Amino acid sequence: MGSKVKDMMIKIKDRIMEDKNQGIVVSDFGYEIMERYKYLKERLVFNFQKEIHNKIENMKILKEIKDNQYYKLDNYKNFEEFTKNYRIAKSQAYDYLRIANALEEKIVEENYIVQNGVQDALIFLRNKEGTKVKKSNRNIIKPLRFQLKTEQAYIYYKAKAKFTSFLLEKLLEDEKELLDKYEIEYGISKK
Incomplete structure (x- = not known):
């Protein structure tokens, strides 16, 4: 089989040529x-x-x-x-x-x-707007991530994550003035 390959004269020609007017021409x-x-x-x-x-x-x-x-x-x-x-x-x-x-x-x-x-x-x-598609159970709100300063706070809030979520929602809904007061206090302490 090896001798047949040596004896064969294989010539490869371009079979696909590009013509600007007609695109690709195939032989x-x-x-x-x-x-x-x-x-x-x-x-x-x-x-x-x-x-x-x-x-x-x-x-x-x-x-x-x-x-x-x-x-x-x-x-x-x-x-x-x-x-x-x-x-x-x-x-x-x-x-x-x-x-x-x-x-x-x-x-x-x-x-x-x-x-x-x-x-x-x-x-x-x-x-799709205005159409009620039954949503999956996935929560579309991304989780909140922040760094706590003390390990004690971390342990407490991690153990009560659902309560912490509930508390933050309630504070925002019912006690917005209290949050504003603490935000001002935080701003002063950072200066």
Whole structure:
């Protein structure tokens, strides 16, 4: 086999030439390549659509499992524990639930998701105004982070995080004057 390769005179010619007026010109040999390329593109589109259909089915499955609390049949304490076992990120699961709810309420159609993808469907739902889409359980308010000066304060507030959240909300709603007073005192102490 090695001697055959030595005896063969292989010449490679440019088969794709660029013509400024007509774009790309393909020779006869390139026709087979173009056909293969078209076939691969068609398969790619088909596979992506198949994948999106599978995702849509998974969305519906997750919604039914969550709505009917079927996860408790396998002794999962909550839906998040169930999704972790199937290696589904919490954010992904709740995005899927949001789309499944929108599908059920006919806010978005399956065809839209197939044509535009999951991310575009989520953007569409986020931008949709005046329409009630059942929100997922995710909290859209980012957590508050700040540094405490003493370890005693840190231990106290960490142990009572929900109470601290409640207290800060109540102070803002009911005792705004007290907060303003302490803000002035803080400003003076920083000088």
